[in-house]
Amino acid sequence: MAATVSETLLAWYDRHARDLPWRARPGAAPPDPYRVWLSEVMLQQTTVAAVKPYFAAFTARWPDVEALAAAPEDDVMAAWAGLGYYSRARNLVKCARAVAERGGFPATEADLRELPGLGAYTAAAVAAIAFGQRAVVVDANVERVVARLFAIEDPLPGARKAIRSAADSITPDRRAGDFAQAMMDLGATVCTARDPRCLLCPLAQACAARAAGDPARLPVKAPRKPKPLRQGRAFWIERDGAVWLVRRAGTGMLGGMRALPDDGWSAQGDGSADPPLAGAWECAGVVRHVFTHAALELSVLVQRDAPQPAGPGEWWPLDRIEEAGLPTLFAKAARLVRAS
DNA sequence: CATGCGTGGGC
DNA sequence: TGCCCAAGCAT
Secondary structure (H helix, E strand, O other): OOOOHHHHHHHHHHHHOOOOOOOOOOOOOOOOHHHHHHHHHHOOOOOHHHHHHHHHHHHHHOOOHHHHHHOOHHHHHHHHOOOOOOHHHHHHHHHHHHHHHHOOOOOOHHHHOOOOOOOHHHHHHHHHHHHOOOOOOOOHHHHHHHHHHOOOOOOEOOOHHHHHHHHHHHOOOOOHHHHHHHHHHHHHHOOOOOOOOHHHOOOHHHOHHHHHOOHHHOOOEOOOOOOOEEEEEEEEEEEOOEEEEEEOOOOOOOOOOEEOOEOOOOOOOOOOOOOOOOOOOEEEEEEEEEOOOOEEEEEEEEEOOOOOOOOOOEEEEHHHHHHHOOOHHHHHHHHHHHHO
8 A cells, every 4th residue: 555645754754854953853752842832933934044043042041931931021022133023022921921820831722722922823833743733734835835735726825725624634643743844844945935846855756736747836826015115214312322212112013122213104104203302313324124015215313412302212332232132124223323 | 814014045 | 136935923
């Protein structure tokens, strides 16, 4: 009798699994749920290479969920700076506190799904990888592999239901966590988006898209909308070797992060608010930055020997600016000013 | 179900 | 260079 897809893929995984800091060896006992959860949240829409240093820093500083639960939210936000999608960091703290309160991570997909920041994907991934439960784990890699394997022609996101159903049909009862990671490894290293390496693929014989001749065509995706270009201004207010920093509102773009004061620019529109101080401003240059839904040209205006602006904020020492936890946009602005 | 939400790397 | 892409979630 021919081997099933999951048997073939697990045999491939036993030989070719990537060695990642949050991962157990194939077939070994499940890794620490805290490390699985933390890595999965960091990996949401984020590459392995970007995650690695953050995972190392977080686990060194907060070795377990109780330690993370006890951390001030601002410290976690600052430690997350540069990784993007900052609502993840806010939910990370909420989730850690909920888990510490209940005495540990729940072990079922349904209970994991109730935690802040755990959606369908992450709940299934943690259930399978950390707790050995059978769960249907569908991320963008799995969508691509499954769409090709079954030659699903319907465009995303409409095809989600069919893809999930097909993924369910090949998910094994045993080693569901290894199977999920194997699918993701296959998608990341072999069944890649642009140029699938079918000659290296353990599932090539079973792949309907390969049989049809053009696997790279799948999955079909809806066309994306054009990205508007926004203009904004940020204000660098310096005095006695310190710069004036504010904290952005808790939700929305760069929500909850430390920042330079600005003129109210957003993904929806250009900035128009007055500067936080009267007086003359010198333009240090323009930072170009691309967000998910808009590109931004941010003019950085400087005033030195300035009085303290009205409203909340803090003077941050320039020699410790790296520790402020500025998101990349404002880190770029800081580099621009300090280079000028 | 569509939209808002970061960032860096590859081609 | 500009575009696509990456282990999605909340609303």
